[in-house]
Amino acid sequence: MKCEDAKKSLPLFLYGELSFEEEEQLEVHIDECDGCRDALTREKLLFKSLDAAEMAPSLELLAECRAQLRERLQHVAPERSSFWDKIRQGFTINFHFAPGIAQPIGALAMLAIGFFGARMTPASFPGSVRSAGLVEPASSRVRYVEPVGSGRVQIVVDETTQRTLSGNLDDQSIQRLLLTAAKDPSDAGLRVESVNLLKSQPQSAAVRSALLYAVQHDSNAGVRLKALDGLKDFADDPETRQTLTQVLLKDDCPGVRTQVIDLLIQHHADSMVGVLQEVMGKEQNGYIRMRCQRALHDMNASAETY
Amino acid sequence: MPQGATRDVFAYPTSIKVLQATVAQAAVRMDEPELIRAAQRGDQRAFEQLVRLYDQNVLRLAMNLLRSPEDANDIYQEAFLRVYKNLHTFRFDCSFHTWLYRIVTNLCLDALRKRRVRREEDTVVETSEGFLDRMDTVEESRADGDPQRQLMSRQLRTRIRQVLDGLTPRERAVFEMRHYQGLRLRAIGDMLGTSEEAAKNCLFRATQKMRAALGDFV
Numbered sequence: 001m002k003c004e005d006a007k008k009s010l011p012l013f014l015y016g017e018l019s020f021e022e023e024e025q026l027e028v029h030i031d032e033c034d035g036c037r038d039a040l041t042r043e044k045l046l047f048k049s050l051d052a053a054e055m056a057p058s059l060e061l062l063a064e065c066r067a068q069l070r071e072r073l074q075h076v077a078p079e080r081s082s083f084w085d086k087i088r089q090g091f092t093i094n095f096h097f098a099p100g101i102a103q104p105i106g107a108l109a110m111l112a113i114g115f116f117g118a119r120m121t122p123a124s125f126p127g128s129v130r131s132a133g134l135v136e137p138a139s140s141r142v143r144y145v146e147p148v149g150s151g152r153v154q155i156v157v158d159e160t161t162q163r164t165l166s167g168n169l170d171d172q173s174i175q176r177l178l179l180t181a182a183k184d185p186s187d188a189g190l191r192v193e194s195v196n197l198l199k200s201q202p203q204s205a206a207v208r209s210a211l212l213y214a215v216q217h218d219s220n221a222g223v224r225l226k227a228l229d230g231l232k233d234f235a236d237d238p239e240t241r242q243t244l245t246q247v248l249l250k251d252d253c254p255g256v257r258t259q260v261i262d263l264l265i266q267h268h269a270d271s272m273v274g275v276l277q278e279v280m281g282k283e284q285n286g287y288i289r290m291r292c293q294r295a296l297h298d299m300n301a302s303a304e305t306y
Numbered sequence: 307m308p309q310g311a312t313r314d315v316f317a318y319p320t321s322i323k324v325l326q327a328t329v330a331q332a333a334v335r336m337d338e339p340e341l342i343r344a345a346q347r348g349d350q351r352a353f354e355q356l357v358r359l360y361d362q363n364v365l366r367l368a369m370n371l372l373r374s375p376e377d378a379n380d381i382y383q384e385a386f387l388r389v390y391k392n393l394h395t396f397r398f399d400c401s402f403h404t405w406l407y408r409i410v411t412n413l414c415l416d417a418l419r420k421r422r423v424r425r426e427e428d429t430v431v432e433t434s435e436g437f438l439d440r441m442d443t444v445e446e447s448r449a450d451g452d453p454q455r456q457l458m459s460r461q462l463r464t465r466i467r468q469v470l471d472g473l474t475p476r477e478r479a480v481f482e483m484r485h486y487q488g489l490r491l492r493a494i495g496d497m498l499g500t501s502e503e504a505a506k507n508c509l510f511r512a513t514q515k516m517r518a519a520l521g522d523f524v
């Protein structure tokens with residue numbers, strides 16, 4: 001690395017925005033070059049000066065902003081699209097308490113209309129609800145009830161409807177839904193299934209990014225392992241390597257750490273010496289220690305740093 | 307506060323640490339996606355909690371970019387009102403943080419561009435006691451007693467502000483988000499609607515200008 005390039009890289013180095021390899025090269029250069037070491041010291045000093053020039057809003061200003069916002073929110077209603085308004089209207093049921101026999105008759109009439117209506121509608125009717133993928137609401141909950149006078153009551157019901165979609169994995173809308181499902185915090189099973197499907201499309205940047213996110217942040221080890229499986233063809237990619245290195249040093253699941261070691265030593269094994277030595281220094285799991293030791297031995301590196 | 311007592315998350319915070327603690331408590335009680343969904347259903351309390359997860363950083367970003375408490379407040383109000391009105395369009399395609407910051411940075415960039423056109427907003431004003439930099443009255447981020455802050459000369463602070471003024475709005479935004487907010491370039495690219503590489507180039511140009519202008523001071 002030339003001094004000119006090294007000096008240009010210094011800010012990105014301090015921001016931690018260099019790739020793993022670039023950082024390695026710069027560190028090696030700085031170790032050997034007094035001029036660049038001094039430049040790094042000056043750069044750090046500059047950063048400190050900039051840090052000290054940051055302005056923080058006072059708590060009084062923050063409180064004022066919050067009070068104003070609260071006040072303004074009282075006069076603003078969240079916008080709703082006309083489509084959702086219609087849906088909401090559709091979920092608003094008006095009951096009229098009719099006396100005597102009128103209620104069962106009305107109910108029977110509605111049932112009959114529904115039954116015969118469905119029987120008389122052809123299955124292939126182009127505008128039918130079924131062909132649009134809309135089926136019966138999967139769940140419903142009464143949100144609020146309100147008397148509206150003259151014996152009538154208004155009930156608002158929240159309903160969740162199910163829609164079945166099918167398509168290829170490379171279909172953008174399918175992929176988008178899978179990417180959302182892969183981050184659903186409430187359902188680990190759904191995340192496992194979604195990541196399992198997505199992992200066959202790692203060439204898509206969005207999918208790869210979701211897999212990297214899952215490997216790093218998903219609370220479920222099963223999801224992390226599936227995501228790792230999807231990244232195996234990208235073990236050479238600098239960003240993937242950087243993420244995997246962090247996972248190796250932080251993940252609490254021995255299975256995940258073992259898998260990560262296997263992926264990382266496939267390519268650029270030599271650049272892994274430092275990381276593996278660091279793992280050796282703190283790893284409690286015997287198998288992983290043995291795995292690291294074997295990898296270091298294959299690279300003709302010592303298992304410890306001196 | 308006695309042990310075991312609960313704290314109202316909406317109560318006026320007495321210090322930054324308390325504020326962070328209350329925000330953390332709120333986040334533990336209901337995680338972000340839950341808060342968003344509840345706010346989408348019209349739960350005002352959930353929306354307030356959501357605001358409190360991010361509003362301190364939003365205000366700090368606006369303050370550092372516009373260097374005026376009044377303008378920062380305007381950005382704060384406009385940004386969260388837009389979020390409130392349009393929350394029903396948020397579909398979890400990106401993180402809420404990215405979505406919110408897109409709104410905030412667009413508002414700030416517009417304000418900076420208008421300011422460049424108007425060539426106004428000089429922070430130095432003439433008073434009966436002579437010229438005064440309004441920003442000297444604004445609290446800086448370092449705590450009192452911080453040796454770094456004490457050592458930093460008024461001259462250097464003024465110079466840094468002049469250099470920041472000389473950056474383009476985009477360079478300024480990228481620099482502020484990376485240096486002071488600690489956001490990754492990839493996230494900054496998403497927020498500004500550009501690539502990580504373009505954000506990296508912006509940051510590179512900004513730091514080059516800083517070094518060139520401040521090299522004699524440090």
